[in-house]
Amino acid sequence: DAMVIQNPRYQVTQFGKPVTLSCSQTLNHNVMYWYQQKSSQAPKLLFHYYDKDFNNEADTPDNFQSRRPNTSFCFLDIRSPGLGDAAMYLCATSRVLAGSYEQYFGPGTRLTVT
Amino acid sequence: AQSVTQPDIHITVSEGASLELRCNYSYGATPYLFWYVQSPGQGLQLLLKYFSGDTLVQGIKGFEAEFKRSQSSFNLRKPSVHWSDAAEYFCAVGSPWAGNNRKLIWGLGTSLGVNP
Secondary structure (H helix, E strand, O other): OOOEEEEOOEEEEOOOOOEEEEEEEOOOOOEEEEEEEOOOOOOEEEEEEEOOEEEEOOOOOOOEEEEOOOOOEEEEEEOOOOHHHOEEEEEEEEOOEOOEOOOEEOOOEEEEEO | OOEEEOOOOEEEEEOOOOEEEOOEEEOOOOOEEEEEEEOOOOOEEEEEEEOOOOOEEEOHHHOEEEEEHHHOEEEEEEOOOOHHHOEEEEEEEEOOOOOOOOOEEEOOOEEEEEEO
């Protein structure tokens, strides 16, 4: 089945130690999104790629970076995680066509910062 | 300003009872409308969507939603709730001009509890 895959499902990192989260998709969608979701809150968009075009949200901290080496993969890099970065990180994809651009989500990566 | 309001933070219903979750939006034009469900510790799953046409849309898991332009609402309904429906439900809206704006505006979510 076509899907959005996130690895790892659970990640523990130390304060200040760089960490990378990965997302892959078999849907061949042209847009990939990264969200941060804290407990009992709505997802918060960090950035998204439209094909190779990177779109950063104005309030996304510089500590968060992203790479999309090809259509299928997208990475979230947190350069120096702080305790406040502990959250669920969700990857989503969509195929932007006229009349349709619902987003499909992966299962998420739960990040713990110690 | 564009926004989505889900007035109910938490709702508890009995298994077998009917359910309605409310969603109101503020947008310059009729947006695309979505309902997503999130089980604990999981990603979000699309329940249903409205772009145009029939204002009553059917989704997965027996859910439906009705778009009411006059009320700027897109309420989610289910005639008989199952214990497995306990989850967080998010309403979201997006620009009808997808080429210019591919982002969604999210409500804060409604947590649904189901009593046996």
